[in-house]
Amino acid sequence: MTEEYISLAHGNGGRLTRELIDKVFVQYGQHPLLDTVNDAATMSLPNQTICMTTDSFTVQPLEFPGGNVGSLAVHGTVNDLSVSGATPLYLSTSFIIEEGVSMACLIRVVKAMAEAAHKANVSIVTGDTKVVPKGQGGGIYINTAGIGLKRTHTQFDIKRLSAGDHIVVSGPIGDHGVAVLLARDEFGLDSQLISDCASVYPFVEAIDTIDGVKFLRDPTRGGIAMAMHEMAQATNLSIRLNEAAIPLSGQVESVCNMLGFDPYYLACEGRVVAVVAPEVSEEVVRRWQVCEHGQNAATIGEVLPRQEQYHCPVSLVTHIGGERLLDELEDDPLPRIC
Amino acid sequence: MRRQSVETLIAGLDAMHPERPFRVMNVCGGHERSITQAGLRSLLDKHIELIPGPGCPVCICPEEDIAQAIHLALNEQVILLSFGDMLRVPVFSHTEGPRSLLAARSQGADVRPVASPLDAVAIARANVTQQVVFFAAGFETTMAPVAAMVAEGVPDNLTVLLSGRLTWPAVAMLLSNDEQAFDALIAPGHVATIMGSDEWAFVAEQHGLPTAIAGFHGESVLAALQCLLQQRSDNRAQLVNCYPEVVKPQGNTQAQQLLREVMVVSAANWRGIGVVEDSGFTLRPEFATVNARVRFSELTDQSSFTPLAPPAGARCADVVLGRLYPDQCPLFGNECTPRHPIGPCMVSDEGACRIWMSSGMRSVDESKPTPEGV
Ligand code: SF4
Numbered sequence: 203m204t205e206e207y208i209s210l211a212h213g214n215g216g217r218l219t220r221e222l223i224d225k226v227f228v229q230y231g232q233h234p235l236l237d238t239v240n241d242a243a244t245m246s247l248p249n250q251t252i253c254m255t256t257d258s259f260t261v262q263p264l265e266f267p268g269g270n271v272g273s274l275a276v277h278g279t280v281n282d283l284s285v286s287g288a289t290p291l292y293l294s295t296s297f298i299i300e301e302g303v304s305m306a307c308l309i310r311v312v313k314a315m316a317e318a319a320h321k322a323n324v325s326i327v328t329g330d331t332k333v334v335p336k337g338q339g340g341g342i343y344i345n346t347a348g349i350g351l352k353r354t355h356t357q358f359d360i361k362r363l364s365a366g367d368h369i370v371v372s373g374p375i376g377d378h379g380v381a382v383l384l385a386r387d388e389f390g391l392d393s394q395l396i397s398d399c400a401s402v403y404p405f406v407e408a409i410d411t412i413d414g415v416k417f418l419r420d421p422t423r424g425g426i427a428m429a430m431h432e433m434a435q436a437t438n439l440s441i442r443l444n445e446a447a448i449p450l451s452g453q454v455e456s457v458c459n460m461l462g463f464d465p466y467y468l469a470c471e472g473r474v475v476a477v478v479a480p481e482v483s484e485e486v487v488r489r490w491q492v493c494e495h496g497q498n499a500a501t502i503g504e505v506l507p508r509q510e511q512y513h514c515p516v517s518l519v520t521h522i523g524g525e526r527l528l529d530e531l532e533d534d535p536l537p538r539i540c
Numbered sequence: 541m542r543r544q545s546v547e548t549l550i551a552g553l554d555a556m557h558p559e560r561p562f563r564v565m566n567v568c569g570g571h572e573r574s575i576t577q578a579g580l581r582s583l584l585d586k587h588i589e590l591i592p593g594p595g596c597p598v599c600i601c602p603e604e605d606i607a608q609a610i611h612l613a614l615n616e617q618v619i620l621l622s623f624g625d626m627l628r629v630p631v632f633s634h635t636e637g638p639r640s641l642l643a644a645r646s647q648g649a650d651v652r653p654v655a656s657p658l659d660a661v662a663i664a665r666a667n668v669t670q671q672v673v674f675f676a677a678g679f680e681t682t683m684a685p686v687a688a689m690v691a692e693g694v695p696d697n698l699t700v701l702l703s704g705r706l707t708w709p710a711v712a713m714l715l716s717n718d719e720q721a722f723d724a725l726i727a728p729g730h731v732a733t734i735m736g737s738d739e740w741a742f743v744a745e746q747h748g749l750p751t752a753i754a755g756f757h758g759e760s761v762l763a764a765l766q767c768l769l770q771q772r773s774d775n776r777a778q779l780v781n782c783y784p785e786v787v788k789p790q791g792n793t794q795a796q797q798l799l800r801e802v803m804v805v806s807a808a809n810w811r812g813i814g815v816v817e818d819s820g821f822t823l824r825p826e827f828a829t830v831n832a833r834v835r836f837s838e839l840t841d842q843s844s845f846t847p848l849a850p851p852a853g854a855r856c857a858d859v860v861l862g863r864l865y866p867d868q869c870p871l872f873g874n875e876c877t878p879r880h881p882i883g884p885c886m887v888s889d890e891g892a893c894r895i896w897m898s899s900g901m902r903s904v905d906e907s908k909p910t911p912e913g914v
Contacts, residue, residue: 459756462573462889464899512901513873522546522758524579529898532878 208303213333223385226305227329230312240435243327245292248351253288255279256347264307264341266385268378269471272315275344277399277471278422280322284403285418285474287358287410288350290322295346296330311342322401324348355411362416363437368483369503370476372405372490373398374449375426379468380457395453400472400495408489414479415486421475427466427516427528430503434515440463443503443518443528453456466518467531549585549762556769558587564768565721567693567711568595568728569890570756578758578828588765591722592895593862594710594813598623598888600860601677602809603847605703609675610638610841611647612701612832615839619667620644621660622675623682624653625888628881629631632848636868641675657689664698677703681730683821684795687802690823690830699832701840704821705808707731708739714861715747715817722862724750724768726761729783736791739779744777755783802827811884812857852877856883858893866893866900873897 211218236391247495269277276293283290299308319326358504381397402420409415421429426448428521430441443466450465458465472495478486490499508515565571572592575581581590594600608628613620618707620641627642638644645651648672654660657674664672672695676686683704691702707728714721727740732753743751750771754764764782771777781787799821808820828834850856853868854876866872866885876882885891 462570464577507584517901518579520577520579522578522580522583522762523550524758525901526577526579526581526582526899527901532898 206305208299208301208333210301210333210335226312230309231316231326235539241427245327251352253283253286253352255282256341257282258345259338260343260383262340263385266382266397267397268381270311270314271342271344272311273318274399274458274471275346276315276318276322277401278345278362279348280324281402281420283348283350284406285420287356288352290324290348290350290403292349293324293325293326293346294328295344298332298334298339298343300334300341301336302366304342314536322403353410358417360417360433362437363439363477363505365439365505365507367477367479368480368501370478370483370486370501372474372499373495374451374498375470375473376454376465376468377451378471380454393453398470398472402472402474404493405474405490408493409486412482412485415476417477421473422469422471425467425469426475428531430516431530432454440506440509440515441503442506445518445520447500447502449498449500466528546759549766551602552766554585556773558585561587561589561842562772563589563591563722564726565591565593566595566725566726567593567707568730570730571726571754572892573895574756574758574761576899580758580761582901591862592892594860596888596890597678597705598625599630599884599891600810600813600863601703602811604842604845605843606631606853607845609701610644612673612836612839613641613644613651617671619650619652619670619672620675621652621654621663621672626677627653628887629884632850657685660698661694664695668697672698673701675701679705679707679731680734684734684799687798690799690802690827694830700830700833701832702821702823706819709816709819710810727751727753729753729755729787732787734792734795736789737787738789741779744779748777750777751779753781753783753787812860852883854883856885866896
């Protein structure tokens with residue numbers, strides 16, 4: 203393949219398409235189950251309950267410190283399965299590539315996907331590629347769908363939430379949102395910050411035998427504030443977070459100060475939030491702290507009976523001991539972070 | 541450590557227990573955001589009132605200027621650039637056509653948000669066949685980089701629709717209309733960084749009100765508050781710079797020099813407030829070629845512009861002037877929300893209504909000031 207850039211012909215179903223599949227997706231996507239000849243993959247599933255999910259990824263820029271749209275597309279779907287109490291098994295993937303994307307970039311994306319899948323122990327078993335004319339797409343869009351096996355002992359159910367429960371987070375928040383923002387180079391800020399983009403399955407596996415673990419969520423778009431809103435609204439409870447306890451990297455904090463962002467609304471792509479009975483929160487923190495990327499895990503808040511006197515069910519006790527509301531996000535400060 | 545110093549500060553404030561209301565105004569959206577996001581009001585004695593004043597450049601940008609921007613944007617030759625906050629600000633008085641820049645955009649106008657004058661120059665360079673108009677609304681902190689851009693020279697196809705304001709004249713106007721408008725002032729840290737702290741001495745010297753320049757952490761605001769309260773209990777009034785690591789008495793003289801080279805100061809209209817003497821920046825005649833109002837004099841002619849009364853119930857002017865807290869406007873959180881803003885203060889991140897909506901404690905028993913003129 204001598205072409206350096208994706209052309210429309212790469213998507214026309216002819217020779218170039220064939221070459222693209224063989225020389226990029228097969229070569230760099232390397233998985234024995236990836237069947238590029240038949241129109242559907244065949245795989246066996248144990249005779250148990252399965253979970254299925256799908257998500258599309260349009261991050262800009264395509265590559266950022268700590269990952270790219272390929273690794274993000276694997277982790278996003280793996281994480282949705284993981285927090286639902288499933289062991290992720292199989293992924294499908296579908297690429298929409300804009301004419302003009304460099305082959306080198308596409309290869310990096312596919313490689314990152316394969317690496318992420320390998321590390322997360324999932325198989326990418328089927329895929330598709332389309333090419334759209336220049337100007338009609340944002341470089342590379344990727345959809346992944348995933349199937350996972352429901353872990354029989356998990357009891358994650360939002361209906362189990364009750365006042366007094368603790369909120370635990372597996373690591374510092376907002377790294378992904380800020381890493382992508384800075385990678386856009388719009389603010390002229392330099393930073394060493396890397397995205398937290400990773401599989402959260404090890405965190406789930408570490409605690410899902412603890413009976414008091416009630417519900418898990420990966421705080422992606424909208425950050426922990428919106429994850430709390432979803433839970434509070436679904437249960438008619440309130441949630442109060444404690445600013446001083448929320449792990450935050452110094453760089454995220456200074457970027458937020460500089461640009462006036464609230465870190466609680468910034469996306470994570472490799473963190474998980476658990477709602478747990480108060481008597482097990484220390485155990486959850488302890489187990490998470492020995493996981494990779496888990497050393498800053500912490501209890502960050504609690505579930506309260508619905509605070510009817512406030513307009514909004516999520517609040518924050520601030521560093522200086524005051525209290526403020528964390529309202530629902532209105533306009534996303536960071537478009538296209540996932 | 542941090543917590544410790546905050547507790548000391550709060551204890552210090554409590555120890556001074558004010559027995560009568562002490563109304564402290566801030567005139568910077570950044571301060572209002574720090575106060576609200578730190579939940580400061582929930583910690584203070586109820587006699588200490590923290591009042592957001594005219595500190596949001598988007599909120600006070602006159603409607604005729606926005607109407608000019610909309611008009612320009614609707615011209616096919618024009619790419620209209622604006623700070624993102626301004627895009628959704630509604631114009632009450634526009635009789636026909638779109639009532640915000642965003643509405644103009646949905647009708648096909650090329651309206652783009654920018655973060656800095658550098659973006660404007662880059663966009664002009666990348667679109668040489670188009671006329672690029674940079675709608676630059678802001679206070680001194682925004683005007684300084686705009687002046688730098690103009691002084692340096694801009695691409696031929698770039699002009700500036702300037703809507704710049706100085707902060708201190710609005711405070712002077714508030715005090716000359718009503719000496720009792722507030723009891724002490726937290727002076728704006730960012731503006732003072734450029735213009736110098738000395739600019740704010742008049743509040744203490746001429747009006748006898750304690751004044752402190754504050755930084756932007758909750759702790760810095762608390763430290764400034766303690767300084768103000770101490771002044772009152774000692775019965776003195778002076779300007780104290782509580783942000784000396786950044787703010788100097790003379791400010792950034794280089795930036796001021798650029799401002800003087802490029803712009804002149806004259807009377808200007810403030811939305812909801814009216815004309816304030818010596819409060820507006822306009823481009824000097826030498827820079828007429830960069831002035832959108834000169835190059836597009838027909839498109840920007842708003843002489844027939846007639847403002848409509850704001851929608852019934854909207855109290856934006858009272859909120860901007862610090863006469864009412866945001867949640868005392870009957871539309872707050874009801875008809876007027878960030879998704880469906882009625883007034884400018886619900887749009888901008890610097891606007892008091894928007895800040896209170898997204899992070900204030902909106903509880904039923906929140907202590908409120910005695911509303912004047914409700
Ligand atoms: S709530 Fe809306 S209408 Fe009322 S003052 Fe604020 S912006 Fe104006």
